[in-house]
Amino acid sequence: MARRSEHTREQLRDLMLEAAEQLIVDKGLAGLSARAIARQIGYTPGTIYLVFANLDELILHVNARTLDRLRVPMQAAVAATDDPEQQLLGAARAYADFARSHPNLWRACFEHRLPEDVAGPDFIDARIAQLVELIMAPLARVSGAEGAALDAAAQSLWSGVHGVCILTLTGKLHMVGGQATEHLTDDLVTHYLAGLVMRAAPADAR
Amino acid sequence: MARRSEHTREQLRDLMLEAAEQLIVDKGLAGLSARAIARQIGYTPGTIYLVFANLDELILHVNARTLDRLRVPMQAAVAATDDPEQQLLGAARAYADFARSHPNLWRACFEHRLPEDVAGPDFIDARIAQLVELIMAPLARVSGAEGAALDAAAQSLWSGVHGVCILTLTGKLHMVGGQATEHLTDDLVTHYLAGLVMRAAPADAR
DNA sequence: GCGCGATGGTGAACGGCGTTCATTATCGGC
DNA sequence: GCCGATAATGAACGCCGTTCACCATCGCGC
Known part of the structure; x- marks a missing residue:
């Protein structure tokens, strides 16, 4: 656990936005969750909060x-x-x-x-x-x-x-x-x- | 616990709809929850499912x-x-x-x-x-x-x-x-x- | 070559959610 | 006075967003 610098902040941001977008495309806003995004990109939910203040900001x-x-x-x-x-x-x-x-x-x-x-x-x-x-x-x-x-x-x-x-x-x-x-x-x-x-x-x- | 016939099904239904409406008025759809409705009318969440199939039906x-x-x-x-x-x-x-x-x-x-x-x-x-x-x-x-x-x-x-x-x-x-x-x-x-x-x-x- | 401070990332935890269901307390009828 | 029916419970399941103490790993200075 605790990998270091596997991706830059920017890369991480893009990965998350991409994953979130795909989840919305597939199942609508209701199908989106921090845990689902994390699962999709191989991180844990906590990581999302290093990049975005909360889910709302990510969605925006x-x-x-x-x-x-x-x-x-x-x-x-x-x-x-x-x-x-x-x-x-x-x-x-x-x-x-x-x-x-x-x-x-x-x-x-x-x-x-x-x-x-x-x-x-x-x-x-x-x-x-x-x-x-x-x-x-x-x-x-x-x-x-x-x-x-x-x-x-x-x-x-x-x-x-x-x-x-x-x-x-x-x-x-x-x-x-x-x-x-x-x-x-x-x-x-x-x-x-x-x-x-x-x-x-x-x-x-x- | 387990009061009996304090209200008829119909009365219960109206109580729930009234409570749900008030919650929506006050805090929007997002502020609605089975637990909040139950709290408001003095019942437990389970009771809601004796009257409605699920929350969606109640909202409808x-x-x-x-x-x-x-x-x-x-x-x-x-x-x-x-x-x-x-x-x-x-x-x-x-x-x-x-x-x-x-x-x-x-x-x-x-x-x-x-x-x-x-x-x-x-x-x-x-x-x-x-x-x-x-x-x-x-x-x-x-x-x-x-x-x-x-x-x-x-x-x-x-x-x-x-x-x-x-x-x-x-x-x-x-x-x-x-x-x-x-x-x-x-x-x-x-x-x-x-x-x-x-x-x-x-x-x-x- | 090595130790150490900084830090990316974790994972457990909190309090919420919708929903289910075995259990119980109460009722009407016998 | 009992008994079957049933209204209601409340504990449980598996989700959710969010937080945070902790730790594994890195780069740097020696």
Whole structure:
């Protein structure tokens, strides 16, 4: 017992994040435990606390990685065209697609709850802000909105897409005529955008 | 030990649901435990399993109650006016208001996860369907939609409002210019409806 | 070549959890 | 007044997150 320097702190950190990620992918947040991570990487639970303050912090870092990975396809969707409406549709579809392909990782980002009195760390907030900012420019272009109105549009649209993903992926919406995630995100985005554009430049005023 | 018939099964059931509800209200789903419920009602944990199959089932029944209570103000909002757009706005506001006044109960309905392989019970699905159905009639009136298109509209609109509530209430949206829940629901509903109506009867066709 | 201080890592322990079940105290009916 | 049925217990099992005294190992100074 008591090996020395088998891995550096950094290596250990990566091993733990990797193992935790795999556990979440396989069995969801509920399947994650300090003991399971330790077992997976051949250490004891105590070692985890040499690297992270507690399990919550470890999970937050897994989530940060997930949010980074989620940004890639969304960014690609925005870069794929110059039509701002298509950019927004693409981003929403990329979001929904990521959520559907990595349900447990994606859900971990939003289901994980810190203790009542602890605030989320900046490195998570910043990554969420990055995602919302991705859609700001196209949204400004289609709607002509700016300032607080633009902020509101970005937040409500993004939240809306998020809501569709959550409810369809957790099976809380499979009632009569339950619809596919993609279909509903498209419906939400196109109608919201149409309404937003109309409000900005009403047909009556043409 | 081993008191007999101090309460009937029904009374015991209600005591447990009441105690569980209070625990969730006070400390969230995470603060709920079989031992805490038992302590609260003066029984031992084992007794719970004479009434419910397991804690999950008990939580599902608390959630069913919560959904029933949520329906009341939404129904009232729909009954308060004849203008379908105002009915929809009112229902959304009622939803957001309920979520904000009973955050822990409301969140319990959506954060509680059954084991991977267990399907949600009908008595929850039915109550969610009831909520969505509340907005079907007004939505049909404003948009003229019917059939699958109407289903899709109801689901994406409701999911969207839900998403706004989740992200604002869990503090996952307090970035630059973070907006109030009510403001964002109004924004989402009005713009979505405007877009939906326009699509149904475009201004160009007038 | 050797001892020693620093330290990475351990593993046992604490108090919690959900759940099960043999056991017991109490009841209604005979 | 007994007896079978049963409501409720509480101890037990195997988990959990987290802490910490301890020790095996390393690199350094001699």
